[in-house]
Amino acid sequence: MKAPRIKSPPSQDGTAQGGEQVTGPQHKALGALISAHAAGSIVGAALYAAVGPRFSRRWVYLTAWLVAAVPQLALAQLPPLPFMIGLAVLMGLGSGPLNPIIYTVMQERVPLEMRARVFGMTRALAWMAMPLGPMIGGYAAExxxxxxxxxxIAVTYLLVALAQFLVREMKAMDLPPDSALRAARGWGT
Structure with missing residues (x-):
């Protein structure tokens, strides 16, 4: 039995306006891809927590961006679902270390008296931008x-990843905050 093709937007109770149920193979595939990416992200973050400190923070960060970006080029070719799930896991593994590194660097570099403002603004902008990606992606797909x-999306992501290799200030990720800065922040010497 084939799942009905949905032509009208779903209502809040999970049915389309015509009464058809909003489920089917496409929705299961999307759920599998999102779950695979999430699982990869969790494993990637855990691996970074376990072995990341042994490596240059900058190179882990840049490599993570590439590992998250390059599989998207293959994903753009719309391969069979099992291959797409593998790519989603790989992209998740790459994206796993990104937020821990970003927030660690922010905590080290942002003065104590400005953290609430900087972290609040960062999170507010990130949460504000989250709905834009799917919305723009939906219009682009249409x-x-x-x-x-x-x-x-894949080419844009890859260009952003590669551009970060050219930013000289990224080298500062590996430098510990100097002792004067630490003292000024109240971290002791």
Whole structure:
């Protein structure tokens, strides 16, 4: 039995306006991809916690960006679902260390008296931007097709990842805050 094709937006009770149930193979595949990415992210963050401190923070960060970006180029080719799930796990592994590194560097570099403002603004902007990605992606997929939208997303993600290799200030990620800065922040000497 085939799942009905949904032509109208779902209502709050999980049915489309015409009464059809909003489930089917496409929705299960999307759920599998999101779950695979989430599982990869959890494992990636745990691996970083276990072995990350042995490596340069900058290189882990930049490598993580590449590991999260490059599989998206293959994903843009819309391979079979099992391969897509593997790519989603790999992208998750790459993205796992990113937030721990970002927030560690922020805690080391942002003066104590400014942390609430900086962290609050950072989180507010991130949470504000989260709905924009799926919205823009949906419009892009509608306008260019799924493969075209995924290709644009993949190339953009890869360009952002590669551009970070050119930012000289990224080298400061590996430098511990100097003792004067630590003392000024109330961290002791």
């Amino acid at each position: 306008a260019t097709g799924l493969r075209g939208a995924y290709t644009v």
